[in-house]
Amino acid sequence: MKSVQAKNQLIWFDEELIDSSEVEHAFDLNYWQKNNRIVGSAQGRGTTWFLQLNSLQAAWRHYRRGGLFGKLIADSYWFQGWQKTRCFQEWQLLALMREQGIQVPRPIAARAIKSGMIYRADLLSEKIPNAQDLVSILENQPLDAAMYRKIGDEIRKMHRAQVNHTDLNIHNILIDDREQVWLIDFDKCYQxxxxxxxxxxxxxxxxxFEKEQKKRQIHWSxxxxxxLLDSL
Incomplete structure (x- = not known):
């Protein structure tokens, strides 16, 4: 990890995944639009933009609050030091899990912008190629027993690393076209x-699972x- 600091912001980046010449533009939507390198988007708590880098695609997420408090203070957080920003902490957690062989996206770049005693933050991480979340998959077809056990094993790997995924849900579990399981969205998660x-x-x-079964009639019982609780 390298970093670039200006008067009111700090950007961390992995020079193997993003060119140093692009780091200053990493969180500039106009730059990506001008160069025709926006390859998609997704709506959730705000918009996630999918960008084409030189060697991989990336997902750009701006940190936003949820719930009623989020309607009052949408994306501002109390500043307690650069290394306590949500983007830096998520980066560190992703890096730790990857070192332990857990299937999570690679962090590419992170930015925190300080304004007085508050900050705003963004994270650029790997977009898993040819992957769908469990909701999308189960809307169309059921999973077999082996895949459920595979998902369970990936969660147990995360737990062996003592990582608490505080928002573990079926939107945050992906399966790619090689039947690999990925865990995503580790904002506010910790060891x-x-x-x-x-x-x-x-x-x-x-x-x-129960919520999505009622809402979307997914193929699940x-x-x-x-x-999931049985190991392979």
Whole structure:
């Protein structure tokens, strides 16, 4: 990781994934539009833009608050130091998990902009090629037992690294065209000692399946969830 600091902002970047000449433009939408390198977008809590870099595609996410508080203060956070910004902490967590063999996106660049005692932040991370989230897949077809066990094994790898995914849901689990499982969206996630909290991750995930079954009639049953708990 390298960094570039100006008066009111700090950008971290991986020079193997983004050219140093593009770092200053990494979070400039006009730059990517002008060079015809926006390859798509997705709506969630704000817009995620998909960009074409030289060697891979990237997802650009601006950090936004959710809930009622987010309607009042959409994207501002209390500044307590550059290394305590949400973008830097998510970068560090992704890097740690990749070192331990967990399938998560590579962080490419992160930016925090300070204004007085608050900051705003962005993260550019790898867009997993040819991947769909579980919601999209299960809307069209069921998964077999082996794939459920594969998903469960990836979650257990994350738990062995003592990473608490505080928003583990089926939108944040991807499967690519090589049937590899990926875990995404680690904003506000962290390493935590002990084991009791791990059951809370599983419970949240189960509620997510149940919610999407009612909302979208996905191809899923409670018996399928038991398969996640079995290892391959």
């Amino acid at each position: 935590q000692d002990g084991d009791a909290w791990k059951q809370e991750n599983w419970d949240r995930l189960k509620r997510s 409670a018996a399928d969830f038991e398969l």
